[in-house]
Amino acid sequence: MQPQSIILIILTLLMCACATTTPTPSASLSQENQQVLISAQQASDQGDYRVTANIYLNYAQTLSIKDQPEYVIKAINALLKGQHTDEAKYHLARLTVSDLTDESQAQVLLLKATLLLNEKKPHEALKLLSSPSSNAIPENRANELHHLRAEAYLQTGQRELAAQTLMRSPAKLTEEYAAIEKKLWPLLAMMSPQGLEKLSSEVIKDREKGWLALAQLYQQQSNINIDFEEELSSWKNNYPEHPVSSELFNSLLELEQSGPFQPNNIALLLPASGPFAKSAVAIRDGFAAAFYQTEREGVSPTLRFYDSGTLAEHTLAAYEKAIADGADVVIGPLNKSGVSILATQESLPVPTLALNYSPGHIEGPANLFQFGLAPEDEAQQAAERAWLDGHNQALLITPDSLWGNRIASTFSETWSQLGGVIVETTSYAPNTNNFSGPLQKVLNIDDSKARAKKIGQLAGQKVHSKPRRRQDIDFVFLAALPRQARQIRPQLKFFYAANVPVYATSHVYTGTPNPGTDRDLNGIRFCDMPWTLNVAQANSLWQTIESATTENIKSVKRLYALGIDSYNLLPHLPRLSKYRYQHFAGKTGFLRIQENNRIFRGLQWAQFARGTPRAIKNPNRP
Structure with missing residues (x-):
């Protein structure tokens, strides 16, 4: 997800809606008003959004109290577009809702939701966008309302609801629908066949049916038993009024016409x-x-x-x-x-x-x-998963090593960007067998024991009390290899943190089921590649590889998957490079190309139960 991009789309829509006319001189506007609009637009075009805001704010001071809010709201939009969030919040808080017109009240509600999403508070935004006040949003603002609701659903991991909301947006203008398509199509293209089928059974309008049918057709593109170009033509005939852009439709045609890259x-x-x-x-x-x-x-x-x-x-x-x-x-x-x-x-x-x-x-x-x-990919997704699960206060436990520092740094950076809090971090010596010292310290068990001892000294008698761990954490992020994780998890339980969720990277799991040994990992949630979690999918090819060697190769099982994907990915590189919303379902994950042509692995999630990884639904993955 890239929430900043959708926020900018929403702000653009808001700013366009706030200025329903372009800053071209008009007979209906005073000369002074015209000059303000022209000056503000010129500053905005140059990226000087604070200057834009100041022009509006200064002009607002010359107007009556009744007329001021229109230009204050324009200024707030400019500040948000320039990412001057604190200033935007300040001016928004000074507006008195009861003094506003219905139109201005709608704009304020949408701006408040935008700020909440910018601060990664999607649940609060959804509450606001579903409040009785949102029902009073006028028709010309409904498109913005749908965009904001969709982004809130995305931030909470509800991809199907986000797609459904965007499909139902009442956008009519070409530029409005272009913004919807830009966000909607990647969601549909990456959705599971089951998710598309579920949505198809719930929609009734042709426009929505058309989107879902197109996404289902796209996912069948590699099926040699269908004529993709003919099916696209049939889709066009079935949905002649569909608003899909010619750019997107032609890109789908190119998929068929160009064919996969086949090196010699x-x-x-x-x-x-x-x-x-x-x-x-x-x-x-x-x-x-x-x-x-x-x-x-x-x-x-x-x-x-x-x-x-x-x-x-x-x-x-x-x-x-x-x-x-x-x-x-x-x-x-x-x-x-x-x-x-x-x-x-x-x-x-x-x-x-x-x-x-x-x-x-x-x-x-x-x-x-x-x-x-890259372990950084896993640390990032662990942070995103914990956030989507509703957590906020993190405790980090990582090894004191270069590898551990890389993971801790990426997790901390991602967690801070999401809006979470790192309560405390602790590191352990990678070769140690005793983790009780650092765990007692970071959980404040030592402090609890010390308090009990001091109370006993003051009372002149021994005080019998059960140590208490700190209460300001709601989950643990653990970076550890299997041997270390099998010791750390039971000790967390011993030190009164049994009910604290633990998130980890794939490194806690050997990649091969071992229920007897891995019982101590019960409860840990971790991300890993399909190759190790979907045993049935990997079984045939893995058996072929194992039978070809006399060595024990289980410790490098994931590297075999990297080798398999590096070959299978080749035919898809041109397509993935050109259409960044597309992905390739590989052994190592759902692969897509990001900036600088770096391939990102979207991973699956599992939780240890009875010593065996059990798949759990991942809100980030199709």
Whole structure:
């Protein structure tokens, strides 16, 4: 989700609605009024939203009390668009609702909801947008009301309700509907078939039916048993008055006409020695398993392996050799330094799928895509999941290591952006077997014992009291490997935190069910890839991989999935790159391309019960 973008869309709608005429001189406006509108618009066009607001506020001071609110509201809109939230709240609070016209009261209600959503308070926004006052919103504001309700539903993870709300928006103008389509189509395109079917059974209007039918058709695009172009034409005939834009409809036609990307010569760049060699073998074997599986289905490109070495210059030399040998797509490298050196090139001659991410957010060449099992993706989604579950006060428990610091940093940053509070953090030595010290301290058990001891000393006798943990946390975020997590979870229970939800990354789970050993993990909620959680889906290919080796490869199971996806993803790169709302359902997650061509993995959620991960509904995923 990107709430800031929808907020800007809403603000644009609000500002357009507040100025129902353009700032062109009009006979119905005084010369002074005309000049104010022109000056304010010029400042807004230049991005000087505070200047825009000041023009409106200064002009409002020259008007009667009755006429002031119109320009104060314009100023508030400008401040919000410039993200001057505190100033906007200040001026909004000074407006007396009883002194406002019905039109101004509607604008104030919508602005209050916008502020609440900007502050990540969707439940409060929904309450306001469902209040009796919202029923008095005039028809010309109904579109904004629907946008705000949809964003509130999105922020609470109710994707189907958000889509339903947008479909029912009474937008009539082309620009209004363009804003709806921009938000609605990605929701429908990424919704599960079951979700689309459920919505289809609930709608009655042709416009809504048309959207759902189009989304269902889009999801069948890869089905070789249907003529996608013919089905699109049939859809057009069935819904001739549908407001879908020609841009979106034509993009769907392009999917069929362009077809998937089919490389003829594939180069795989992986290190043959060094610290990443074992990981490289797992990725290579997963890639090869997917490659030979498609070869049996009639697709047979040439595959060559190259040793990328351990240094950046070795990687660049191997890359150039692969290009010279005629590669039309390159997979790798695996090491960050190798990815970084490719990211600094002015251009790359062929699509290149790196299996790691360059540090920072370097905007690399257009042909460079970065894909890996970044723990930061998991920490971000753990924060989003905890927020959508209604939590606010977080306690972080992470290892004192570079890996732990990366996870803690991403979680904290995401949590703060969502509006949550980090109550306290604690770290533990990665190799320790005793976690009682840091846990007692961070849960304030030590303080509780000390208070009881002091009371006993003052009373002159021993006081029998049960220690109490701190009460200002409503969940724990845990970064730990299975061995550590199996000790930390029981100790949290022992120190009176049994009822505190625990969220974690995939690292708490080995990837292979082990009910006896993992009983101590009961209750932990964690995100992971479909490859490890959907045993039936992974079973056939995994058995093939396991049977081909005599080694115990369970510890690198997720890396095999990375290898499989790095091959299966290739035909879809052009499509995913062009249409960023689309995703690919891979073994490692729901994959979509974000800014700087970084591939983000949307993960599934599970909770340990009787030592086994049990899938739980994820509000962020289709």
